[in-house]
Structures are given as structure tokens and as C-alpha cells.
Amino acid sequence: MMRETANTAVLEARSLSVGFIQDEGATSWVTQDVSFTVAAGETLAIVGESGSGKTVTAMSVLDLLPGNAVRRGEILFRGEDLVSAPAERLRRTRGQDIAMVFQEPMTAFNPVYSIGRQIADAIRSHQAISRKAAMERAVELLQLVGIPEPERRVRSFPHQLSGGQRQRAMIAMAIACRPSVLIADEPTTALDVTVQKEILQLLRRLQRELSMAIVLITHDMGVVAEMADRVIVMRAGEVVERAEVHELFAHPTHPYTRALLDAVPRIDSVAPDPVRETTPTGAMALEVTDLHVRYRGPWGRPGFLAVQDVSFAIPQGRMLGLVGESGSGKSTIGRAIVGLAPIESGQVRVNGRELNTAASRQPAEVRREYAMVFQDPASSLNPRMSIGDSIAEPLVVHRRRSSDKERRARVAELLDMVELPKDWSGRFPHELSGGQRQRIGIARALALEPTLLIADEPTSALDVSVQAAVLRILQELQERLGFSCLFISHDLAVVELLADQVAVLQHGRLVESGPTAQVLREPREDYTRRLVEAAPVPDPVVQRRRVGRPPQGTALTG
Amino acid sequence: MSRLPSLLREFRSPGTLAAAAFLGLLIVAAVLAPWVAPYDPLAQSSHRLLSPGGAHLLGTDQFGRDVFSRLVTGARVDLLVSFGAAGLAAFLGVSIGLVGGTSRGLVRMLTMRGIEVILAFPPIVFALLVVTLFGPGALTLVVTMGILFAPSFARIVYGEVLTISNLEYVQASRVIGSSRRRILGRVILPGVLPPVLVQLSLTVATAMLLSSGLSYLGLGVVPPTPSWGGMIAEGQALMMQSPLLLLFSSGVVVATVLCFSVLADALERALDPRRGRGRRPATPAKPLSVS
DSSP: OHHHHHHHEEEEEEEEEEEEEOTTSOEEEEEEEEEEEEETTOEEEEEOOTTSSHHHHHHHHTTOSOTTEEEEEEEEETTEESSSSOHHHHHHHHHHTEEEEOSOHHHHSOTTSOHHHHHHHHHHTTSOOOHHHHHHHHHHHHHHTTOSSHHHHTTOOGGGSOHHHHHHHHHHHHTTTOOSEEEEESTTTTSOHHHHHHHHHHHHHHHHHHTOEEEEEESOHHHHHHHOSEEEEEETTEEEEEEEHHHHHHSOOSHHHHHHHHHSOOTTOSOOOHHHHSOOOSOEEEEEEEEEEEEEOGGGOEEEEEEEEEEEEEETTOEEEEEOOTTSSHHHHHHHHTTSSOEEEEEEEETTEEOOTTSSSOOHHHHTTEEEEOSOTTTSSOTTSOHHHHHHHHHHHTTOSOSHHHHHHHHHHHHHHTTOOGGGTTOOGGGSOHHHHHHHHHHHHTTTOOSEEEEESTTTTSOHHHHHHHHHHHHHHHHHHOOEEEEEESOHHHHHHHOSEEEEEETTEEEEEEEHHHHHHSOOSHHHHHHHHHSOOSOHHHHHHHTTOOOTTTTTOO | OOOHHHHHHHTTSHHHHHHHHHHHHHHHHHHTHHHHOSSOTTOOOSOTTOOSBTTBTTOBOTTOOBHHHHHHHHHHHHHHHHHHHHHHHHHHHHHHHHHHHHOOTHHHHHHHHHHHHHHHSOHHHHHHHHHHHHOSSHHHHHHHHHHHHHHHHHHHHHHHHHHHHTSHHHHHHHHHTOOHHHIIIIIIHHHHHHHHHHHHHHHHHHHHHHHHHHHHTTSSSOTTSOOHHHHHHHHHHTTTTOHHHHHHHHHHHHHHHHHHHHHHHHHHHHHOTTSSOOOOOOOSOOOEEEO
């Protein structure tokens, strides 16, 4: 294999290091000696968690880094070094030979020009053709990437397209000049799983038709399993492992790779837990009946109806996973229960006690019953409060443990529960990592010993290895303290791991609900089935079978 | 929640210390003006336009009055007017901004549109109008400028409140059950303070200049009561014969404004826990440093 890739490599990096010149004049190197090759028609995945240097490596290929960046080593495109190449040569390479697809298609497009105009501009910067011809070519490209009604869509502005269509248009722009190499930086991270599935399919089809080499930057092991031929795993700026994809998943050699693979929850992994299957007896912690949530429009006019006709119940001590894609209303339901979104009609009962849905504030004794863990660890803690003060805030507001000493003791106890050092209470949020901040969020939520915890995508902003730790803590605490939990997530594998029951939402309506194993293994509804099928499994054999990709090994010979 | 230690730490920087020392001296001198000033600031003499040195530290003006005594006495009026006006403006503006930012519908419209009406007045014309109606004097100046400068505070606070209200930590506080007052005072207000402090230091400067300007136009402090603006006006008339008069009077204005800005910066730094602390988040990636 080494001989083969050496012969046909279109893009090769040799001991590539990227650094940034600091104010003091010293250079801090963020990646060290990264080497890789990628051949025509082949997909190389660069995998790593945040801060691993995978994006910096990808951006350095076309020198798209900030001005204070320095590159050391060689980047060979068809044998020509791009590190030492003059700026004009590099400009011609961009888009023409090596193209790029970015993570967030909304910000990667210029909002003031139509997408057709932007694709045409990309073509015209490399080929001397008329604007009219370029526009016609743009229509063809939009058709090629599967955008319906390309003649009409070519005049659309970025905000008029859905997220998936924008990413298709982005890909259309990238392949406009038939590049030999496509660098895709987390191309599906901002998209829902069903859309991700289509985009990955599209990338594979285009790769086949144009025999492109793809460098895929991703953190998602499921995407790697589906797409990659070869993989390099990065950590803290260095390559820790490189392997053929089946080899990597079957026999990871580096401990970090093994830990990373172990941390990824799999939708098809655990056998259904017989204990969880038993029908619960006893009272309900949360009952939601015929819930309608409508946001207020301007001047008090009725606005968007985000949730309609949703009913579900969580027995005491159990966890219900609320799943759905973006815009399905799953977060809105959680926010409505705690009073952050206006309930139009329907009942919400917490421990049998009906909430006054007309009021945005509930009496203190009701409010103590529930607590919320928020999604974004960066903004869910007050940056001006020490984490001890943040955890103690509910105690202060509800006048619990009124003496300072008692409060401090409780804060220490809560820090201990989420496995952080007790003496950290004087630290500030910016001194903590994302996972540590999210643990503080859990500690704050548990301060008043609530019987119902609402967790709104608590781990979606975290790396998988950190996510695994936070989920384990949440699970252990639930077992120990016996609270009930409404777990809101887009990630079916996470829900499968944690929840006893699942409710699936689409467009603000409940599609299906029931015991986790039943809903995710034998979905009754078409939409649930599509969701389950679209969630990638971190196993190349299984995942390729699921997406109907022929077994690997035939593509590269020759 | 005390930030006193970090505030003290800020005073280790020589710039902050110098600014604080200057302002402190100025305030003490202004308060104790009758005792600090070597001469009666209004007493005229035949020693006109003397150079600095000798019996008169900073010389005398065209009526033979001691310039140093006049500057010290003038500081009373100028500091009172500019700090008073900036303080009043900050109080009004922050209150209006907080109310406008946290309410909706009619209240929001009334507060924010009302602010825009005030903004539409050219400041000098508005001040002229009020002064003409109520007569010149320190109190009129304070109230006029307080109203004039309030809108910029209100707009800053309004914008910040809208941004901060959408952050999850504010919502987290609501879910906990914090009262509206607690959320406003303990959660949102500390977040909007840094830009308010910056605006405050700018406003003190602007107020000082505007009150000097109004005194210059004869609408502020009435002569012969010494004020910095009035002294700049007199100094300007004699710029060719005796440039030092202009230099001293405008010099104290510039120095005061500058020192106040430095102090406001230091205060802002001290209030922000993200600055001045050594500990960093525990990130797994360790940047490799090669010099």
C-alpha cells in the first residue's frame, strides 16, 4: 500500500508543522511533523478532538491561516511544493486544483450575493468565460449536487436555502473547476443526521465521478467509518496513529485511539437492559398533556407555533429521551416546562401538581422540584461569578442553608458529586474546560435536590471523550439520587445509552414514543426509521453495509 | 464577591497610581481651596500678567489675579459639574436602558424612542435653550448635561442587556427562580458595567469640555467666579501676549480627563475576573514553544 500511494499521491504533506508567531516574537507550534498522502479517488480522514490541530493542518494546505501563521515542512501537490510557492501560484491552485468545503455553509457564503453569482465568480476567477456562460455552468453544477429547480435556485440568496441545500451549493462551488483534491472541514457537523447522510452520499458520488482525492476533517467516528479509506488520528498537534480504516477500527494500536473509539456511544451496541423494560409503577414525575407552545410575535401578535399536541410522561426515577432534528421543538418543550417559553395550552404536572401555565413564574415550592442543565457550557455560567457562587445561587435564592458555612459545605459536597476538587469553588468559569463547566452546570442544577432534571443537549458542545465522562456522571448521580430526567438530544446513540424511554419529535409534533429499545430497534413510524438509519455507526463494516457501499479494497487496486 | 484585592493590584501599575494621585490631590485641593489657595482668587492687583515663579506660583492674569488660586478654586465648580453631570447621566441612562431592555411592548417603545428624541437635539442648542430659560449656574449645568448625556448610556445598556439576556446563564438564573430584581441587579447589571464605565470616563471628559464651552460662551459659570472654561476663554484672548495662561487652564482640563480615563480602565480591569488571573483552563493541547 505504501508503494501504491507514493506513486499516485496527488497531495502529500511531509513533516508539516504549523505555528503562530506570538506577540513576544516567539513561535508557538500547534502542530508538529504531520505527514500524510492522499491519492486520486481516495478519502483520507483526519480525526481528532477540538484542539488537536486537524483544522489548522487542513487550512495550512492552501495557506488560509491568519497572517501570523508560519509553516514548516513540505506540502506537495503533484510533486510541486506549496509551502514555498509564490502567492500567485497558490491563488491559482485554490479552487482550481484544491478546493475546500467549510463547516458552516451559512457563513461561508457571502449573504449579499446570490449563490449563482458566487459560483460563477469562482469559475471566472480560473477560466476566461463570459458571465452568462459561467451562470449556465452554475446551473449545471447545482443540478449535479442535487438541488431541485436549479434554474430558479441559482438566483437564490444563501438565507433562502435550507442548511443542507446551502452545503450542497457550497460543494457545487468547490467542484466548479473539477479540482483534484477536495478538503472538507467538518462538512456535516452543522447539519442534521438525515441531511448529513445525503451530503456524505453526494460527496462519495462526486468523488467517483470526478476521481477526486478527499481530505475529510472530522471528529465523528461514524462519518469516518462510512467515508474514509485511510485515517490519521491527531492529538495535541501530533499524529498518534495512521491506519487503513478497517484496521483502525478493528485493531487500534494507540491508547488514545482506543479511548476515543470506546467513548463513542453506538446506537446498535448495548443489548436492551431487561431491568429497564419493566413497566413502571408508582407516580409520575412529569406529565405533559396536549402541550402547545407558541412564541410571541411582534406587538403581541401570535407568532410561530413551535410545539403542538405533545403528551408524554416520565415515571419517577426514570429518564426520557426527547429526540428530534433541529427545529423539531424538542428544546422548546424543555424550556416551556421551566417557564422560558410561553405555553399556549395544555397541562404540565410535576409530581402530580399542576403548574399554572398562564404564569411565567411558579411558586417557590414548585420551582424547587425541577432544575435545568443547559447546552452551552461557555455561556451557561456567569463569567463574573466564581463557580462556588454559581452553584450556591439556587441556595441563596431559595434561602436554603442560610449560613455561609452551611452553604460552603453544600457547595463542596456538590463539587465532590460531579467529581471536581472541593477547593475549586473560588475559581472562575474561564479557568475551566468545557466538560468541567458542564459538570458545574449539573452541580448547580442538583443544589436544591430536585426531583426532575431537564437536560437540554448537555453534551452536544463537548468532545466525545469528555461527553462520555459527563454522561457517566449524570447516569451515576441519577442512580444514586433517584431523580427523574428529561434528556433532550439530537444524538440517538446518547439517548439509547441513557434513557429508559424515548419520544421522537418532528415539526413540533410527537411522532412516536415508547421504551428505548423498542422505538430505536423496531420503529413503527417511517420518520423514526429514517432517523435511526441516518445515525452513523462507528464501525466501517456495519456502517458501509447500512449505507449500501461496496466492501472496500476494490477501489484502490490498480 | 469582593473585588477589592484585584482593585488594589491594579494600583501597582505606575500609570494608575499617578492618575489616582493627581485626581486625589485635585479633589483635596478643590475641597480645601480657601486654605490651599495662597491668594483670594477674585482679588485684583496691579501685578498684571506676571510670569510664573516668585510670589505667584503660576503667575497672574490680565487683572493681576493669582492663576494658581483661580485654578484651584475653579476646580470646585468644574469637578462638581462634570462629575455630577456624568453621574446623573449614568444613573438616568442605565436605569432607562435596563427598563427598556428587560421589558417589551409599550414600555420598551416609550423608553427607547424617548431617548432618541433627546438624541435628536444638538447638545449646544439644547444647553443654550435651558440656560436661557433657567439662567446660568452650576445646578442648571448639571441637570442639562445629565439629561443630554443620558441617551448614550441608555443605548449602550439597552444593547448589552439584549445580548446578555439571551445568554444561558441569565436563563439559568430565571429557572432557579431568581426574582426580576435579582436578575437585573445581580446578573445583568454587572455584565453591562464595563462599557458603562468606559462611557462614564468619556462623559466626564465631554462634560468638562462642554461646561468649559458654555462658560466660555458666558452661559455656564458666571464671572468673576473662576472656572476652567472661563479661564480658557480669557486665556485665549491673550494667547499672543501670554500663552501660558491658556496652557495652564487647558492643561488641567486635559490632565483631569486623561487621569479619569486611566482610572476607569483600571476599574474595568479589576472588575473582570477573566483578567489578571494566572490560571488558565486545563486544556489537553499543550502548545509547543520553540523560540
